Amino acid sequence: MTGPSADGLRMRRAVPQDLDDIMWLEHASFPTDAWSASQMAGELWSPHGYYVVVETTEDGAPTVVGYAGLSSLAGNPVADVQTIAVAAEQRGRGIGRALFTELLDEARRRGVHEVFLEVRADNPVAQAMYTAAGFEQIAVRPRYYQPDGVDAWVMRATLAPAPTGPGPIGQETLGERD
Template identity: 90%
Template sequence: MSLPDGLRLRRAHPQDLDDVMWLEHASFPTDAWSASQMSGELYSPHGYYVVVETTDDGAPTIVGYAGLSSLAGNPVADVQTIAVAADQRGRGIGRVLFTELLDEARRRGVHEVFLEVRADNPVAQAMYTAFGFERIAVRPRYYQPDGVDAWVMRAELSPATSRPGPIGQETLDEHR
């Protein structure tokens, strides 16, 4: 799956914090992470965060981001977050971000991925189900302050292929 013209996927950097936080608050107005939490994720050696940004007008604008956490050598990973700007939804950006997280999990030797999703978010639930995730539990009133339940979802991953993902290939191309 590829991105629409004018967009590119890249690894997130700590310098992206302000733009990511703007999108975090726009996407999750009642339960957004704090800047401190997000900064910790971007700096974590266990995290893998990616962004999608515009490329067709002067200064790039981040229109989506996603993050994965997995400890070295652990066969389990957690999808921490994923968000796409409201005016960019329905263009396949979320699928590209999610595919990249799962590809990175495979590259890390992960066999099982977990995530939580709001019970009132059927669009995200449908995307995760299309990727092979199944609901395994419900966490009552998990999302605060509005008290929405979280669905805990899980998927088993097939082994990694030998080729790098789009970001890995980008890095290889830069060093040729």
């Protein structure tokens, strides 16, 4: 989904100008436990973070319809999926899976061997996506998501090393390091 695509969507590295759009989607997706704008800004601009957005490419100005973030310290073989959100009207189109796949690809590019995440115990759709990607539940954090008091499943996956050599012909890569 990188670069222009036939389905009217494009994935790209998040930039500072995306904060307002990301925060709108954050509050729409997580109405009771959304991150604050300052928390999200800190994540977006952290030297350890990698955030991507999916935006529309048709009908005028692009609109952010999904975002996701990864955090990993330089040289550390461990990373954390921080967040993934997709606009309600865009769900079921594979956007969440594409965002998640990009985060795992970036983790591999960074030499990460293990990825962790938390997912709400009441979100079977996300749990199924993570399980299909090789994640397994390793713990439960009781009442982690507040104020709802919903448990978090802690999940972990071991990553295979990044493939060497060029990717498929015509596929753009995201996010060259500045």
